[in-house]
Amino acid sequence: MAHPAWQSAIDIKGLKRMFWYCIIFEKPAGPIIYPNETVGKQVLKSDIGIAVRDALARIGVDITEELCFEPIESHALGFAPFAEVKTQADFLRAKSDYILEVIASFAERGVKFISTDGVVISPFAKIGAGTVIHPNTQIRSGVTIGEECVIGPCSVIERSTIGSRCIVNATQIYDSVLEDDVKIGPFCHIRPNSRLCRGVKIGDFVEVKNSTVGEGTQAAHLTYIGDSDVGARVNFGCGVVAVNYDGKTKHRTVICDDAFIGCNTNLVAPVTVGERAYTAAGSTITEDVPADALAIARARQVNKPGWRRKKQNQQ
Numbered sequence: 001m002a003h004p005a006w007q008s009a010i011d012i013k014g015l016k017r018m019f020w021y022c023i024i025f026e027k028p029a030g031p032i033i034y035p036n037e038t039v040g041k042q043v044l045k046s047d048i049g050i051a052v053r054d055a056l057a058r059i060g061v062d063i064t065e066e067l068c069f070e071p072i073e074s075h076a077l078g079f080a081p082f083a084e085v086k087t088q089a090d091f092l093r094a095k096s097d098y099i100l101e102v103i104a105s106f107a108e109r110g111v112k113f114i115s116t117d118g119v120v121i122s123p124f125a126k127i128g129a130g131t132v133i134h135p136n137t138q139i140r141s142g143v144t145i146g147e148e149c150v151i152g153p154c155s156v157i158e159r160s161t162i163g164s165r166c167i168v169n170a171t172q173i174y175d176s177v178l179e180d181d182v183k184i185g186p187f188c189h190i191r192p193n194s195r196l197c198r199g200v201k202i203g204d205f206v207e208v209k210n211s212t213v214g215e216g217t218q219a220a221h222l223t224y225i226g227d228s229d230v231g232a233r234v235n236f237g238c239g240v241v242a243v244n245y246d247g248k249t250k251h252r253t254v255i256c257d258d259a260f261i262g263c264n265t266n267l268v269a270p271v272t273v274g275e276r277a278y279t280a281a282g283s284t285i286t287e288d289v290p291a292d293a294l295a296i297a298r299a300r301q302v303n304k305p306g307w308r309r310k311k312q313n314q315q
Helices: 004-012 047-058 088-107 307-314
Strands: 020-024 031-035 082-084 156-158 171-174 188-190 201-209 218-226 228-230 241-243 253-255 266-268 271-273
Touching: 218 228, 266 271
Parallel strands: 020 082, 156 171, 171 188, 188 201, 201 218, 218 241, 228 253, 241 266, 253 271
Antiparallel strands: 020 031
């Protein structure tokens, strides 16, 4: 007698574009079917979803943490997506086989892999020929990557578009767009609603959030660009912060073309730095900077000759 989840699947499997990863459990669980994201959240709340979660829970698997089982057409990759799962070890083997099949399908289409170690790719990702994938890289759902890119090692990309000839090194990217010829990493975080235009260079320990960064702009290290509109050919010195939050409201920072932002500058939003303007290192900018101006917002240095000797004498 079929498990109720199996019968439910039979009842609805005629729907178009609905594909299933099938898992056969030990009796008395019977055969059940794992519903994928194509079906939508409602199915995950249905009898099928409940049965799957319960069955996987019996062998210690939390499906909310699994990335590899996604909707897939079996004929598209040339293998049938069926696996017999009775234990956690069985599940691990099935998952590993699935991951390798997906990787092989991309390799056949011209994607290069330095190693498959730690690589997990959504079968619905789009990756251009000549792109190189390094180890420990996750390319999740909703990702499009152009040609001749270098992705990884140790990178995560989710629901984002990457242009051609980009380098993404040890970086996490979510819900964002990188245009062609962008170089980013290592150790960067590109948060949702960001756009890095052609030729942008983002270096180590830089975070970008809800911002547009114009063509040819560079932020080499230790910078936070949040809620900002940055023009073309802007240079960020080390330690620049777009101070976007006043404790209640997020404000935007505008940096116009060809501006130069000195090291350790705080840009207290809302604020605008005009075209070709400079900010001196160590400045806290709280007012708009006109085009072509130099803004200095720091205490004047004072040197006290002989101070050390006087201090020692006092002791």
